[in-house]
Amino acid sequence: MFNHTTLIIIVTVIVSLIAWQNKAVLNRLIFYPPAIEDGQWYRFITHGFIHADSMHLLFNMFTLYFFGRAIEGLYEPFLGGYGFIVFYLLAIIVAMIPSYLKNKGNASYLSLGASGGVSAVLFAFILLAPWDMIYLFAVIPIPAILFAVAYVVYSINANKRGGSNINHMAHLWGGAFGVVATIALEPRVLPHFINALLSPSF
Template sequence: MLNLNHTTVIIIITVIISLLAWQNRTLMGRLIFDPISVTRFKQYDRFITHGFIHADGMHLLFNMFTLYFFGRVIERFYINKFGSLGFVAFYVLAIIVAIIPTYLKHKNNSRYLSLGASGAVSAVLFAFILFAPWETLYFFGILPIPAIVFAVLYTAYSVYAERRGTGNTNHSAHLVGAAFGVVATILIEPSLALHFINALLNPRF
């Protein structure tokens, strides 16, 4: 019997739903985060469904690639703490929390739309950095970079891009998701804060 971890199951579900949505504009329209539909028609499920569809292949690949490499470590942590569905609960909650500030900002904006798992993936990635800040990440699958350096650059760029307000990327969701991943994980295991500081002060490449 095939024994899939929850990270892999989430990836499979996300890929399937994204592929279906690309082929069906009605489905895409029903799943995407549309603040007006939430405000006027109480379609609260969009707080979750938008995290399982993506704009294109590169958007999907980048998010799922990141989730695959770092999700399994965080999955084990949350399952150990909360049981078999602990990681799934963390991931879904990250999707919801990451989009809330966006909703509050655009709840009456009929032209605003958002989609993608970036908020939840940021939560997973930044939670992972608490465990291993000097772990080598491969940016775009090629460029090696310490996890903590990536975190600093990622945060700085997201803040800069969010303030400029240009492009179609929801940088707010990235930042909120990252913050959620760090805060939630430390609240659950406070000793991780000290572990992170000690690891940060003792680089291992």
């Protein structure tokens, strides 16, 4: 069966490739506060379908492929079977709201990439399987819950330091949305997470 995770990846790869070849397309889709102030609200979504380079795209889509397929079924009963797509798109939007509010008057601010949505998917997976192994750089095994703690601490510190082209704030808010939205949709996930957390298995 052709799943929604694969569909999102295909669309993202195609749009990213087109944007790399056509600067006008990139400029039209990228997150740019002054353009949003002019009413181009669609950029809250479209920025999540373009990427800075091939490594940026590969990392996000590689992560989405493995964890999206693992949790997609949880959202399938909602919104006529399109729950996962809506969850993913909302994550991209919500993850950028704090950055937008902070940079509304910043004409030099730009942001792109699916990291907000991917972070939501990753943290939703951690709720379901906190002790499953996540392979950092596809090599180093780390229990998912420990990865989540390290990821949050790193992102907070990196966001405070600044000086990076990475939108760490979007990562944090995307992850937070993934946790809150998943528990709101399926409250049984929370006691499942707590029970799993108290019963480590490797």
